[in-house]
Amino acid sequence: NAGVTQTPKFRVLKTGQSMTLLCAQDMNHEYMYWYRQDPGMGLRLIHYSVGEGTTAKGEVPDGYNVSRLKKQNFLLGLESAAPSQTSVYFCASSYASRRGYTFGSGTRLTVV
Amino acid sequence: QQQVKQSPQSLIVQKGGISIINCAYENTAFDYFPWYQQFPGKGPALLIAIRPDVSEKKEGRFTISFNKSAKQFSLHIMDSQPGDSATYFCAARGRDDKIIFGKGTRLHILP
Numbered sequence: 415n416a417g418v419t420q421t422p423k424f425r426v427l428k429t430g431q432s433m434t435l436l437c438a439q440d441m442n443h444e445y446m447y448w449y450r451q452d453p454g455m456g457l458r459l460i461h462y463s464v465g466e467g468t469t470a471k472g473e474v475p476d477g478y479n480v481s482r483l484k485k486q487n488f489l490l491g492l493e494s495a496a497p498s499q500t501s502v503y504f505c506a507s508s509y510a511s512r513r514g515y516t517f518g519s520g521t522r523l524t525v526v
Numbered sequence: 527q528q529q530v531k532q533s534p535q536s537l538i539v540q541k542g543g544i545s546i547i548n549c550a551y552e553n554t555a556f557d558y559f560p561w562y563q564q565f566p567g568k569g570p571a572l573l574i575a576i577r578p579d580v581s582e583k584k585e586g587r588f589t590i591s592f593n594k595s596a597k598q599f600s601l602h603i604m605d606s607q608p609g610d611s612a613t614y615f616c617a618a619r620g621r622d623d624k625i626i627f628g629k630g631t632r633l634h635i636l637p
Contacts, residue, residue: 418569445623454535456615456629457570464623472624504569514560515625517569 416440420505420518427495427525435490435521437505445508446488447472447515448480450501457504463488495525529553530618532628540636545603547631549616552597556618560625561590561601564613573614574601606635 418439427433437446447462449472459472463482477499479491488507492499502522506515531550539545551559560575576583576590576599583590589602603610616628 447625449627454629456532457627459624459626462624473626506569514572514575515562515570517562517571519567519569 418505418507418516418518420503420521422521423519424522425524427492427523429495429497429525431495432491432493433495433523434492435503435505435523437488437490437507437518439486439488439505439507439516441507441509441516442485443507443509443516444485445510446482447506447508448478448488448490449504449506450474451504451520452501460490460503495523497525499523500525529626530616530628532616532631534631535629536632536634538634538636539606541606541608543606543635545601545606545610545633545635547601547614547616547633548598549600549628550596550598551618553618553620554597555620557621558619558625559590559592559599560617560619561588562615562617562627564615564630570615603633606633608635608637611635 421436448460449457458474461480466485469480481489502520505518508515561573562570563573564570587604592599613630615630617625619625
């Protein structure tokens with residue numbers, strides 16, 4: 415059982431480049447989330463989805479876009495990467511509201 | 527605007543001692559309070575959670591104490607072990623389906 419799988423695990427981008435982070439879950443979870451983790455800042459919600467075809471903004475959505483075309487996948491896009499987006503990105507999913515999350519192992523992104 | 531305040535930022539405890547991490551929240555609409563444990567290079571993992579109609583929940587060596595009137599909750603780790611060394615996050619979830627995390631506590635248990 416894979417749980418939540420994030421690809422890639424590591425990536426280095428140049429300022430202005432674009433990329434997409436993929437999150438896939440095999441638990442038939444309705445809810446999916448993207449967080450970023452920075453030293454001393456904890457986990458901050460970027461965007462989330464409460465079901466296939468839906469997305470919503472979190473605390474720090476600027477500079478990111480998301481799509482949930484299939485229930486099992488949640489994509490996070492950076493259209494024009496900036497050094498401030500250097501971070502570790504975590505995807506999470508949950509079966510329903512008021513339930514704990516299952517997190518992926520993270521993507522470490524460096525923008526130079 | 528930080529809605530969940532966590533303290534301390536770091537904590538060092540002797541093996542066998544009690545580790546205590548505290549959190550406070552402001553939004554009375556929060557109705558689910560999980561704690562997550564994260565080891566280096568890994569994603570956070572759900573450790574234990576509580577709902578506000580319960581004052582305490584215990585799972586093994588881990589206990590959550592919840593004070594609804596003070597809007598505070600804490601994690602107690604009894605008989606702390608070196609394997610408990612990790613970063614711990616408290617969190618709170620509201621009716622909008624979002625979980626808001628504290629900034630984390632880095633716990634180190636001395637052998």
